[in-house]
Amino acid sequence: MKTLVIVTHPNIETSRVNAAWLEELRKHSDITVHELYKAYPDENIDVAKEQALIEAHDRVIFQYPLFWYSSPMLLKKWFDSVLQYGWAYGPDGSKTAGKQFGAAISTYGSEASYQPSGSNRFTLAEILRPIEATTHFISGEYLPHFALSDVSNLTDERLAESTKAYVKHVRAAQPVTVA
Numbered sequence: 101m102k103t104l105v106i107v108t109h110p111n112i113e114t115s116r117v118n119a120a121w122l123e124e125l126r127k128h129s130d131i132t133v134h135e136l137y138k139a140y141p142d143e144n145i146d147v148a149k150e151q152a153l154i155e156a157h158d159r160v161i162f163q164y165p166l167f168w169y170s171s172p173m174l175l176k177k178w179f180d181s182v183l184q185y186g187w188a189y190g191p192d193g194s195k196t197a198g199k200q201f202g203a204a205i206s207t208y209g210s211e212a213s214y215q216p217s218g219s220n221r222f223t224l225a226e227i228l229r230p231i232e233a234t235t236h237f238i239s240g241e242y243l244p245h246f247a248l249s250d251v252s253n254l255t256d257e258r259l260a261e262s263t264k265a266y267v268k269h270v271r272a273a274q275p276v277t278v279a
């Protein structure tokens with residue numbers, strides 16, 4: 101299983117969570133790490149290069165900080181430009197079929213806030229529906245998400261635990277089965 105982690109953080113230098121996750125992932129040579137804002141400081145995505153990267157891997161994790169219940173804009177641009185008709189979908193678009201896709205996110209909001217009764221009203225699974233729906237649309241298999249919440253109250257210990265759990269998740273998460 102060849103795994104690619106696409107990291108999208110516009111300020112990785114000031115990041116705590118995504119930077120720690122990234123630093124750990126880089127120690128594992130079986131995991132390919134691709135930082136979108138580093139690869140494209142001008143935000144001009146090389147579509148052919150991105151498609152080749154996806155074709156060379158079986159599992160893709162999109163790692164990012166939650167921004168307005170969504171992703172930093174370069175990841176949205178990535179979806180809009182890379183997942184093309186005739187490549188990811190459409191009559192001859194089968195390059196993403198059978199591949200696994202999932203999200204790994206950090207959030208300011210606490211776990212309790214991401215509940216129907218909480219201040220953010222919706223669960224993270226609900227907020228991540230666009231990635232789940234996109235995965236379905238491009239004939240991929242959706243992985244359960246990985247999250248670290250309440251990052252403003254984060255101890256070094258909880259960050260270290262999450263980092264360990266994250267690497268396990270990246271390697272071993274199994275697709276969500278739809279009943």
Ligand SMILES: Cc1cc2nc3c(=O)[nH]c(=O)nc-3n(C[C@H](O)[C@H](O)[C@H](O)COP(=O)(O)O)c2cc1C
Pocket residue numbers: 109114115116117118119164165166167168169170205206207208209251
């Ligand atoms: C523009 C912007 C929008 C944000 N929107 C959300 C949000 O919708 N929900 C939330 O829980 N946190 C939100 N945050 C907080 C970030 O998710 C949080 O700072 C980040 O996950 C911390 O990760 P890092 O240490 O890797 O930077 C937002 C932050 C910024 C800068």
